[in-house]
Amino acid sequence: MKIAMMSRWNATCGISAHAELVGREWVKKNDLTVFAPTLESATDWHHNPIEKEDEEFVIRGYEQPERIGKTGWIDERLWKEDYDVLVIQGLELLPIPTLLEKFPKINAKKVLVWHVGKLPIYKELYKLNFDAIVCFDFRFENMLKGKYPEGIISIIPYPCHPVAKVKGDSDKKRARNELGIPCEKIILFSFGKQPLFEYKDYLWLVNELKEKYDLKYLVLRSYGDLPPESEFLEVRRGRPEYEEIYKYLYAADIFLLPKSETEYLVVSSTVFQCLGALTPIVVPEVRYVELMDKEMVKYKDREDLKEKVIRLIGDEELKEEVLRHAEQYARENSAKKIANKFISLFEDILRR
Structure with missing residues (x-):
């Protein structure tokens, strides 16, 4: 044809x-x-x-x-x-x-x-x-x-982007070494070009958790202003291919997706491109994901965000359940x- x-x-x-x-x-x-x-x-x-x-x-x-x-x-x-x-x-x-x-x-x-x-x-x-x-x-x-x-x-x-063929501790360690990311830390990751105000919940979250966990929030910005770096926040600039984005997702423990509400009908292309990486996705309850359910973790407010991220970090069964639904959706679509x-x-x- x-x-x-x-x-x-x-x-x-x-x-x-x-x-x-x-x-x-x-x-x-x-x-x-x-x-x-x-x-x-x-x-x-x-x-x-x-x-x-x-x-x-x-x-x-x-x-x-x-x-x-x-x-x-x-x-x-x-x-x-x-x-x-x-x-x-x-x-x-x-x-x-x-x-x-x-x-x-x-x-x-x-x-x-x-x-x-x-x-x-x-x-x-x-x-x-x-x-x-x-x-x-x-x-x-x-x-x-x-x-x-x-x-x-x-x-x-x-x-959806194809599901990762292999995803485990060896892949995570290899990805972190290749990307220069500390192997011993909990890595929270975001990428894209969203306005900085859409990152406020996540910046608040890192400040709340930094005493409880040895963590780093890694942000890859393709466009726009950069948030100020700190001991717990690293900001990189780039617009790599999705193979490279997937490497970052392999390296991360949780993918924090910045999104704000809209009055329009929308879907999140980022979600569909990232589900197959089999890294848990955390996102606000907004219209972009209103038809999605157990494939990700949605939060209502900052305290709900904090509670659910803490559960994701410590509850392996919850993480596996989320990723099972994510993989099923990514394979079906x-x-x-x-x-x-x-x-x-x-x-x-x-x-x-």
């Missing part, structure tokens, strides 16, 4: 992560071309290129407009090549006026992967006709029914399985 995909790629955002997880599975058995935004145009807060060169099947093939509704250049190979399927990820970030002009020239079946948690008010967006629209869960489906025919909407969950669900959808619409 010859597949084209317009999407962010090799960047620190949920759209890019989704595209990479399914795209790297598709390319194993299909002819895939990714049309990604030019790095000069994709400069918003969400799009930070990771430290990795693009694969040979990736074309920096369109300009991301400054805001929705603005025009931009698209590589003509999108409509001049004979693709079977065109997958579009993150429509609101594409040059929609240009797409409206060129869509009739594209003979491929057109599939939209819907990411945004609120219906854009830009009416021209809804004039693009798709053969199928994919969303992540019933909340998105209910929202989209007001704008698109129900018969073309499908739910395919967000894919692996990138390979989700990519195959897309292929089945493509085959279905190609038969129509």
